[in-house]
Amino acid sequence: MAEFDVIVIGGGPGGYVCAIRCAQLGLKTACVEGRETLGGTCLNVGCIPSKALLHATHELHEAEHNFAKMGLKGKTPSVDWDQMKAYKQEVVDGNTKGIEFLFKKNKVTWLKGWGSIPAAGQVKVGDEVHTAKNIVIASGSVPSSLPGIEIDEETVVSSTGALSLKKIPKSLVVIGAGVIGLEMGSVYARLGAKVTVVEFLDVITPTMDGEVSKQFQKILAKQGMEFVLGAAVQSVETKGGKAKVTYKLRKDDSEVTIDADTVLVATGRKPYTDGLGLAEIGVEMEQRGQIKTDAHWQTTVKGVYAIGDAIIGPMLAHKAEDEGMAVAEVIAGKHGHVNYGVIPGVIYTTPEVASVGKTEEELKKDGVKYKVGKFPFMGNARAKAVFQADGFAKLIVDENDRILGAHIIGPGAGDLIHEVCVAMEFGASAEDLALTCHAHPTFSEAVREAALACGDGAIHA
Known part of the structure; x- marks a missing residue:
């Protein structure tokens, strides 16, 4: 037995x-x-x-x-x-x-x-x-790392080493503009480090909604983070506790070398x-x-x-x-189920970024007709009161007003997204969400306004 x-x-x-x-x-x-x-x-x-x-x-x-x-x-x-x-x-x-x-x-x-x-x-x-x-x-x-780059968890670190650096670096190069790289880059930028993010693709957070990605990069740039996009890292050399990162720009094949106290390799898992x-x-x-x-x-x-x-x-x-x-x-002999179409993703920077379901890019690729309802946090009283009025809430619906996806960049986005997750799980329409009373003043009103924008229009935009 x-x-x-x-x-x-x-x-x-x-x-x-x-x-x-x-x-x-x-x-x-x-x-x-x-x-x-x-x-x-x-x-x-x-x-x-x-x-x-x-x-x-x-x-x-x-x-x-x-x-x-x-x-x-x-x-x-x-x-x-x-x-x-x-x-x-x-x-x-x-x-x-x-x-x-x-x-x-x-x-x-x-x-x-x-x-x-x-x-x-x-x-x-x-x-x-x-x-x-x-x-x-x-x-x-x-x-995971890149070929030829040795992670020593002191000068060249993974996400694990980045959590326990002996001292705050004056300069940090982040290889990879995904969730981990941007979160940890944000931490050290706030602590005073000069943060440069080097990304192979031409956009940050490439799997997210394109409009969110562009706005997100602008906000992080205002916070002091620098971005080098379309750049393929060639090597990382270390000497005397310092590093030199060499990358090649894909647009013209030119090579650039930058110095850093610490290099974070954030190229996925x-x-x-x-x-x-x-x-x-x-x-x-x-x-x-x-x-x-x-x-x-x-x-x-x-x-x-x-x-x-x-x-x-x-x-x-x-x-x-x-x-x-x-x-x-x-x-146990029961029915286990996971709805893979309703799994949210969150980036915990400030502002937070959250998404669930389909992006506009995916729907265009699949030839699906859709409508977008969007509302800026600039029109949200609570967001303005806490100095977080950048960003927006965005809902994507099909021809029958059924919610296909949501993309939020703004305060509390990681919590706000779950209202939409529940709505999607039950096949709700944007109108269902729009007709649901939301407490005032809350960040969640931005989601309701985005739902209203899918119909006759938002109130406060």
């Missing part, structure tokens, strides 16, 4: 959520995690610590630029970098210990160590082999499946290194499932969580 009903490999958002849901559904469950703490990349060296630094540096920005306008006068705060990092770690510790408590509460066994799968139904942790009726791979992802023994047991992989799964998240080996960053789809913690809950339902 199997020792466990389910063993989950990986204690990140997908893994720990899956393990807890399995236990709640009456399955005897274990979770394998080799870190000293649970929570995976997200809680330890990703989502949570970066948001702590974003919050701290946003408060610094407010003190430097907006406090006096509100009559809050006094000496501008100085930065104690070590204390800021200690605060960040306190936030991390509180969250990771919380997951450990939830494991105990739900009777999930934590198998401490790194796991491998010697055979279907078996998971090896250290020298011990445990048996399970079902195995869920939630091994996550790791930072790749699935982490090393050491699991997947090939040996017959688990098939996708061309780009993800684990191949069917519609129920089962791999090509019966009883072995995979979720999160290890499989195809956006590398987002909440996507992994949804899949973790869904696969738990499947294993």
